[in-house]
Amino acid sequence: NFNAAGGTINRIFAPYCVYKGKAALSLSPVLPTFSKLESGAGLKVDRHGVMMLRFWPAMGERKYDWEKRQLFALSATETGSLISLGSKDSCEFFHDPSMLSSNAGQVRKSLSIKPHADGGGYFISLSVNNNILKTNERFTVPVTAAEFAVMKTACSFALPHIMGWDRYTNNQRHGAEGSPSKVDKQILDLEWDK
Amino acid sequence: NFNAAGGTINRIFAPYCVYKGKAALSLSPVLPTFSKLESGAGLKVDRHGVMMLRFWPAMGERKYDWEKRQLFALSATETGSLISLGSKDSCEFFHDPSMLSSNAGQVRKSLSIKPHADGGGYFISLSVNNNILKTNERFTVPVTAAEFAVMKTACSFALPHIMGWDRYTNNQRHGAEGSPSKVDKQILDLEWDK
Amino acid sequence: NFNAAGGTINRIFAPYCVYKGKAALSLSPVLPTFSKLESGAGLKVDRHGVMMLRFWPAMGERKYDWEKRQLFALSATETGSLISLGSKDSCEFFHDPSMLSSNAGQVRKSLSIKPHADGGGYFISLSVNNNILKTNERFTVPVTAAEFAVMKTACSFALPHIMGWDRYTNNQRHGAEGSPSKVDKQILDLEWDK
């Protein structure tokens, strides 16, 4: 685990987990990676961050089989869809994790979020259809309105981080604030400056 | 008080307090604790954080008896319930602080949040039924819509922190940003990487 | 300007300003101050933070008289009232800045926020009635829905800071994360721990 500065960083494991009768799900952010511009003048996002959903099945009472987990990585826009979901709305996303390879179309994943009939929560389902392994898996985890509120609040918090926007900050805590600095007072027309 | 790094940390006391005729309540976050993975590759949440509610009774005009305080620790999901509460909704939580011990069932706590009849705030009540001490206490603090808005906003701010998600951040301010770093440009299929 | 650590800190001047025909207003946060507990075990809020509103009158076309400014400091709860204000709601707060002195009652300030008749913004008014100086001033600044949205968003951002809750954070960036640390794994019953 290396960060953009080439140093090791600690991976953090703090997923939000929901355990229900037939399966469990967890949600956690995966941050973007950055690379230095060739000019040396800055850092740009290299691989976008995602909100990672993991599902794994129950294998008995209060026991779950982590080995059988399946993943679904929500992009920033899919995360936007989740956090703007009204209490009667539903949404569905389709992924092909081999999209750009020779296995394109062999594995199909779909994630759906559908409201409970009584409006008090959602069913979150992941289907994984794998033509290579000839498997077809489906996980459904019912989440309460309170659990979905945690997911929404946590995703709203995390969204700017997976976009890399937490890098934009005025908190230059290390700078020696007292050093001399002449800021050009003229109004720069930011809109001219491409 | 030790943090995950083994250093001492300052405890912070900045509760949000509401003083009313018969009782007072305070709200403050308790952060999670982390432990290092045995592999050394990261940190994982050890004990989850909570939003701590404290109630203590009035003992005269504008005097309150802190010695008689009772606590109720809201989990992340219970906090999600609070922050998603509509102006006419109510919720109730039940805790047994001795749940996993031989005293299970001897102490029962319940917290309820119920809207004022006129829709302009809530009654927040804590009942503590202690079969060991043969006591039965009940605190009720009426909170205005403005006070509840502070509680909601503060809980929304604190929720990612009690989940430990503020650890996920791109702000690696200590890294020597200028050191060389080769980031693999190929799109890693995050969904394959369990 | 000293912080809790005894070091000098830079005061920040980044008010949100609204200039209208008869007066201007600005909004900016004032952070709480902290003091060390006598036990040395932590820091507690000493003086609560506020959202400071300043009003000053126009003295000609696009000219304003800063010398005649008047202040109104919104507490956390008053800020909660502002950020939860519906588009047809109004609110009013009364302050006596000499409340605990021999001049109590001599100066009365009231701040009111009232919706425009067409629902597209608010009138924010400050009245200052000073019996000592025999003055009676009133400022009214009409703010658009967009300006009020900035005030709400900025106040929601600032509220945890004026409460001092930004001190509660897991981002111990200075800690030597790699040092050994044994965290007690047993579930501490946080609700027993007063």
Place this chain on the structure above:
Amino acid sequence: NFNAAGGTINRIFAPYCVYKGKAALSLSPVLPTFSKLESGAGLKVDRHGVMMLRFWPAMGERKYDWEKRQLFALSATETGSLISLGSKDSCEFFHDPSMLSSNAGQVRKSLSIKPHADGGGYFISLSVNNNILKTNERFTVPVTAAEFAVMKTACSFALPHIMGWDRYTNNQRHGAEGSPSKVDKQILDLEWDK
């Protein structure tokens, strides 16, 4: 690139991009600049931050012409307008980037955000009318409800940063928290202190 402390800072490139049939748009924050007060007692905002929108046209299938990009810089208040936009609301802003120069009136830019007829998203359009170059350009990018939710959430996150309010923080991580510090306990009447 210099920050207020006179040190070099890394520019961050992490725009949120939406690619559609005829054009693409990107959104990213531009932070304010600060200058030191002559008294040395603090920092004040020198040039306000903005949310920068960039538009550039398609030049074939999935190809876009970055050389033909046009910019529109949303102020804090315009950003407030965007984040408070209801699903059936529209808004429009007019800029003259040469406003204070001899070319005033020669270039006119307008940005409009209009809801889709079916309520499920918006059309975001930029018109640039340049009398000097005798050009008239118009870009329209339809954004889905999910994409607009990302823009709103990201703008809500960024707004306090472009206002410079992320500088107001209690997280004085550099202070030697243990050093002696006597905080004056008397209640300072903040409202007297102009």
